[in-house]
Amino acid sequence: MHPRMWSTREPNPHYSVPGTQSLRVAGLTCWVDSEKQHKHVCSPKISPDGRTFTCWIESKADQEFTVHWHNNVRNVALEGQLYIDGVLCDTHIIPDAHLSPQPHYATVRMGWAQTSGDTRQNFIFSNVTTPNDDDKIKSDNVADTFGTIRLEVRRIKLERKTKRQHDPVYAGQILRDAAVPIINDGVLHQAKFGEEYHWPQRQIETVRGSRIDDDQPWYTFIFKYRPLKEFLRMNVVPDQFMRVPVMMDLHPHQDPYEARSPYAVNVPHQDQRRPSPEIKTEHSPSPVFCPGSPSFLSVKKEEEDEPLLFRDARLA
Structure with a gap:
């Protein structure tokens, strides 16, 4: 028996994202785009436990980028935390179809930081800024990220929805202020x-x-970005210069829910159309958590009798 899917007659525009331009598993699709083009994924790999999907994408200096993720089987609510260069920049929620049956809730678009009630700053690739020796980070953990x-995806249980008069303001680390670690793998760009x-205020x-x-993500999607010349140095050839690769099956250790899913592997690409511009989170809200607000751990400490993951998680 297949997982229940929400009922709608509207076409799903995200079938049009080719497997060579996205990472997919169990109805989840994650991709990065710039300048209205999906980034080609290079050398995709799956971890031994089948939970982490890694690939390479090309970056260009001064190019804006947006991360998308889509849930085509909405029988459980999902939280997606976006880390860029190891910095938590955004957290969005895709609700289950029972709570929010409208199909536009199935997609999240993350490409900016809300810097005030009516201003934003988009994510961009940039040439690495050489820091002073005192500012360099020697931590292996930072070098890895x-x-x-x-994007870390976790299953969650939603309890209630409310209204808010404006978007929550990002209060995390500013990416341009992040120090560059000492690494030797040819990282020439940073985010x-x-x-x-200006972006007008809206009710959310x-x-x-x-x-x-709680402890480990359900699935993790990792896009390692490098300039094209660095790909060539590493002998990594972008897929746009190759024939379509063989589709990857899931790792055998998978949940019964995943094993039943008809979307456990990539489907052949049938349509090169871009996702419909009408289906965007600016016009069609989707739940979001502001990473600048107190973490779920601090919330639990404050209200041990009512352990909450988030408060005022917005539908963006």
């Missing part, structure tokens, strides 16, 4: 926040809930 875009611009929905997957 620098030059990466990572930064672009120029600030917020949600509260708790995690099902």
Whole structure:
């Protein structure tokens, strides 16, 4: 028996994202785009436990980028935390179809930081800024996360929705202020926040809930970004210059839910159309958590009798 899917007659535009331009598993699709083009994924790999998907994507200096993820089988609510160069930049929620049956809730678009009630800054690739010796980071952990875009997906339980008058303001680390670690793998680009611009305030929905997957993510998608010349140095050939690769099956250790899913492997690409511009989170809200607000751990400490994952998690 297949997992229940929400009922809609509207076409799913995300079938049009080719497997060579996205990472997919069990109905989840994650991709990065720049300048209205999907980034080709290079040398995709799956971890031994079948939970982490890693690939390479090309980066260009001063190019804006946006991370998308889509859930085509919405029988459970999902939280997606976006880390760029190891910095938590955004957290969005895709609700289950029972709570929010409208199909536009199935997709999240993350490409900016909300810097005030009516201003934003987009994510951009940039040439690495050489820091002073005192500012360099020698931590192996930082070196592993620098030059990466990572989305951690967890299953969650939503409890209620409310209204809020404006978007929560990002209060995390500013990407352009992140020091560059000492690494020798040819990281020539880093991510930064672009120029600030005006964005009108709007009323949004917020949600509260708790995690099902608390310690480890359900799935993790990692995009390692490098300039094209660095790909050639590493002998990594972007897929746009190769024939379509063989589709990857899931690791055999998978949940019964995943084994039943008809979307456990990539489907052949049938349509090169871009996702419909009408289906965007600016016009069609999708739940989001502001990473600048107190973490779920601090919330639990404050209200031990009511352990909440988040407060005022917005529908963006």
